Amino acid sequence: MLLNNIRLKNYRKFRDEFIEFPRGILGIIGRNGVGKSTIFEAIGWALYGSVMSRSGKDEIKSQNAPEGEICRAELEFSLGGHNYKIVRELQGKSPLSRAFVFIDGSNLPEVARDSEVNKYVEKLLGMDYVTFMRSVYAKQKELASLSILTRAERQKVIRRMLNIDKIDLAVDAIRTDKRDKQEFIRGIEFKLEDMKKLKQQQNNTTKEIEGLKEKIDTLEIKRTRLEKKKGRTRKSRDKQEVLYKKHNEIKNSISKLSSKLEGLTQRKNELLKEEQKLKKEKQTLATLEPKEELYEKKKRQKEAMDELRLRHNRKNDLKRSVKQKQREIKTQNRLIKETQNRLLPLKDIDRKYKKAQKDLKEIKRKKMILDRDTKEIIKKESVFKSKIEELSEKKDEISSLGPNSKCPVCFRRLGKTHKDILNHFEKEITKIKGEYQKIRNIKGKLASQEKQIKDNEARLEKHKDALNKKLARKSGLEAKLRNQKQELSKATTKLAKEKSELKSLVHVKFNDVQYKKLKTELESLSKIRDEIIRLRKDVSRLPQVLQDGKINSKAIAAQEKELKTQKKALAELKFDEGKYEKTKRTFEQVSDDLSGCETNLEKEEGNLKVKDRELKTIKDKITEQKTYRVKIKSTQTDIQYLERLESLMSDFRNELINRIRPLLTARASYLFRELTDDRYPLIELDEDYNIYIVDENQKYGLKRYSGGEEDLANLCLRIAMSQVIGERSGAEINFMALDEIFGSQDESRRINILNAFNKLTNQFAQIILITHIDTIREKLPYVLRIEENSNKESHAQFE
Ligand SMILES: Nc1ncnc2c1ncn2[C@@H]1O[C@H](COP(=O)(O)OP(=O)(O)OP(=O)(O)O)[C@@H](O)[C@H]1O
Ligand SMILES: [Mg+2]
Incomplete structure (x- = not known):
């Protein structure tokens, strides 16, 4: 690359x-x-x-x-x-x-x-x-x-x-795997059980199950037999049961009829008793009835006497009342006289009171005029007094200024006029003082007049008050007099009325002894009369009692007939209680036997189920134990493989290291030599x-x-x-x-x-x-x- x-x-x-x-x-x-x-x-x-x-x-x-x-x-x-x-x-x-x-x-x-x-x-x-x-x-x-x-x-x-560490990791993984597997075997070994013992258990349980099955078969045969027997005994028991029911029904009906008949017989006796009693009462009534007329007569007589007695009592009451009224009128007249006498001295009192009111009014008017005059004089007195003071002040001022001073009005030197002015002031002051004295005299007179008027006013006020009280007393006495006269008039009118009523009753005569005798007679007759009424009421029931007696007798006859029929039916039924009880007991016994047999059967079936489960558990355990053994074996094989692999991998790693080391040495040496x-x-x-x-x-x-x-x-x-x-x-x-x-x-x-x-x-x-x-x-x-x-x-x- x-x-x-x-x-x-x-x-x-x-x-x-x-x-x-x-x-x-x-x-x-x-x-x-x-x-x-x-x-x-x-x-x-x-x-x-x-x-x-x-x-x-x-x-x-x-x-x-x-x-x-x-x-x-x-x-x-x-x-x-x-x-x-x-x-x-x-x-x-x-x-x-x-x-x-x-x-x-x-x-x-x-x-x-x-x-x-x-x-x-x-x-x-x-x-x-x-x-x-x-x-x-x-x-x-x-x-x-x-x-x-x-x-x-x-x-x-x-x-x-050099990536050799991967082999180390693989060796580690193999070791872990081996350890896990060993652990796994140990875990299973812990669960291993004695197989012989388990097989023995399996045989025992199988035998027990066979025994239980035999027992169950025997019980099932017994149950079928008992079920048949139960069917048979039930039939005869049901028959007896029907008889028993009917027997009870008739017996019940007989007892009901008997008690009803008893009730009817009792009623018959009662009715007979009542009939006799009523018949006796009828006779008594016949003896008492004539006295009823006498009772009516005496009753009327008493009513008349009651009326008379009332009037007689009224007459006596009136007599008492007239006397009482007469006494009252006399008293009332005396009281009227007394009130009139007390009113006499108060005859002029209204006029006197009016005069006192008039006099007081006059005095008050005079007092007002005097007040006005006094105020006028006091005003004048103060005017004159201040005038005198003013003039004296001016005079003193001019006197102190002396003749060289200037006139306060025209501002010219006073000179000789100073004295004239002082004289003028002196004269004026003397003149006004004279006037002032006159006014003071008038003021003194007015003061003494005022005192007199005030005294008079006080006296008159007192007089008026006294008259006022008398006036009140007079009107009280007059009201009393009016009342007394009214009472007198009422009493007089009532007296007249009573007198006239008394006059109408003057001929009324009443015999109390006779009245008392009549009353006693009537009382005893009244009792007889009450008895007559009671007896009449009772006797009126007699026809009904007779009728009831007849109906009752008929009912008794009917019931007796029915009772006879029922008794005959009972005899015909021929119910035997001993036989009934025996069939019942037999049936119950068979039922008990059957249910006992069924309980046993259930119990044994339950036992069988338990044993079946036990057997299954043992079988499962045996299978499980077999699996454990297979697992252990296969895991042991795995471990053997792993051990082999581990040794192979370790050898491989060592081989690799041993092979790489000379390679590394050769390469490194070459480079080092070159360098x-x-x-x-x-x-x-x-x-x-x-x-x-x-x-x-x-x-x-x-x-x-x-x-x-x-x-x-x-x-x-x-x-x-x-x-x-x-x-x-x-x-x-x-x-x-x-x-x-x-x-x-x-x-x-x-x-x-x-x-x-x-x-x-x-x-x-x-x-x-x-x-x-x-x-x-x-x-x-x-x-x-x-x-x-x-x-x-x-x-x-x-x-
Ligand atoms: N996403 C990013 N954007 C911009 N700069 C970044 C980013 N990621 C890392 N860096 C920067 O890059 C630099 C690291 O680069 P690198 O390691 O290549 O440096 P170097 O030249 O190798 O340094 P030395 O000589 O110290 O080893 C650091 O300064 C870091 O901050
Ligand atoms: Mg760098």
Whole structure:
């Protein structure tokens, strides 16, 4: 396989890049992080898809790429005389991955589905992505690990690189499988039971079942016999039952008839008794009836006397009442006189009261006039008083000003007029004082008049109050008098009425002794009369009683006849209670026997079912046990196979390791010899992949040699491994990429390695050296420089 070119579109740092891969050694040079390793990652991604990508597929597309744009890698390579072009692309936000394979410049894809392309590449190259990576791509880290790791770790790493670890995994899987199977057998063995015992159980249960079946047959025969017997006894019992029922019916009817007859006979006796009693009463009535007339006569007499007695009592009442009324009239007259006498002194009282009212009114009028006059005088008095004060003040003022002062009115000097003015004021004051005195005298008189009027008014008010009280007393007495006169008149009228009624009753005479005698007589006659009424009522029932007697006798005769008939029927029935009870008992006995037999049968059938189930369980168990034994046997065979396989696989692995080790030693020695210009002819590897370098026919561990020699030895071993892996896959891989392998090498060693690589070109047609060390470009035939622009996008340029 030889790489031709790769086109990257929006792949990580590359927006749009086309890189051709020349034959020979190509150096990809650039500063850290510019995208050198990305180029090799893109080759792997184009071939195997996202398994080769160092991150998720959503992180592959360039950060700066516009939203709608696609991320794509197109790799062209030659293999087996054909040119292949693999296109792989991502589209959309959660990107959809698509891939195509074109052969020999065809426009029609050979394969057009993502997953199909991966399978196609695996088949074409003869290796999966892991093998591919290990075979064509080596990193500094891997080289170092070959000498730094512990024995076990190194073994693990190298076995993994050589894909031998898969055999280890297979051996582990076989062991686990074996263990599981052994565990499985142990589990089943735990469940194994004694087969002999089980078979014995099966025989016993079968015998028990046979025994039960025999028992059931016997019981079934017994049941049939009992069922027949039951049928027979039921018939005779039913017959007896019918007789018994009829017998009971007649007996019931006889007892009903007897009790009815008893009732009728009792009624007959009662009716006879009543008939006798009524007949006796009829005789008594005949003796009493004549006294009824006398009773009526005496009753009328008493009614007349009752009337007389009432009038007589009224007469006596009136007499008493007249006397009483007369006494009352006398008293009333006396009282009227007394009231009239008390009214006499109050005769003039209304007039006096009116006069007092008039006098009081007059006094009040006078008092009002006096009030008005007094107010007038007080007003005048105050006017004069203030006038005197005003004049005195003015006089005092002018007097104090003296004759040299100016007139307050005309503003001329007063001079001689000062005295005249003072005199004038003096005169005026004296005159007004005289007037003031007169007014004060009048005021004094008015005050004494006022006192007099007030005294009079108080006296009159008192007088009026006293008259008012008398007036009230008078009207009270007058009302009383009116009442008394009314009472008198009423009593007089009533008296007259009573007197006239008394007059009408003057001839009424009443004999109380006679009345009492009559009353006693009537009372005893009344009792007789009550008895007559009662007897008449009773006797009236006699015809009905006689009639009832006749009907009752007829009914008795009919019942007696019916009773006779029923008794005859009972005798004819010939029911035998002993026989009845016996048939009944026989039937019950047979029924009990039958149900007992059926219960037994049910029980035994139940037992049979249980035993059948038991037998089935035992049989199932035996089958199960047989299966367990078969399973154990077949699993034991499986284990034997697995043990064989395990030993075969282990042998195979050892064989492989033993075969690969000399191969690796040969390849690594060849490379080392070539790269050291035959300085060291041989590299040896022990079982643990420790490297030894032979110097002057003596082998030494790596520690004896320089760091550069150690690196070189490791590199040779790594390349040897790539070759072995490639050879084992059968694919023609003619290129290899070495990423930052110069780690600890100094300038001269780097040059040595580069020179050595030139010698390797007969082994590898294309060697890609990825490095950030700029100085080595001089030694390389092709240099592809990767640089980043200001947009952080990278470009590749051949120098
Ligand atoms: N989708 C992406 N878009 C843009 N840049 C990306 C994307 N994915 C990764 N990168 C950048 O690519 C760079 C890594 O590229 P790469 O590993 O190829 O560098 P390198 O040149 O091999 O570096 P070194 O010399 O350190 O090994 C990082 O700077 C990373 O940020
Ligand atoms: Mg890198």
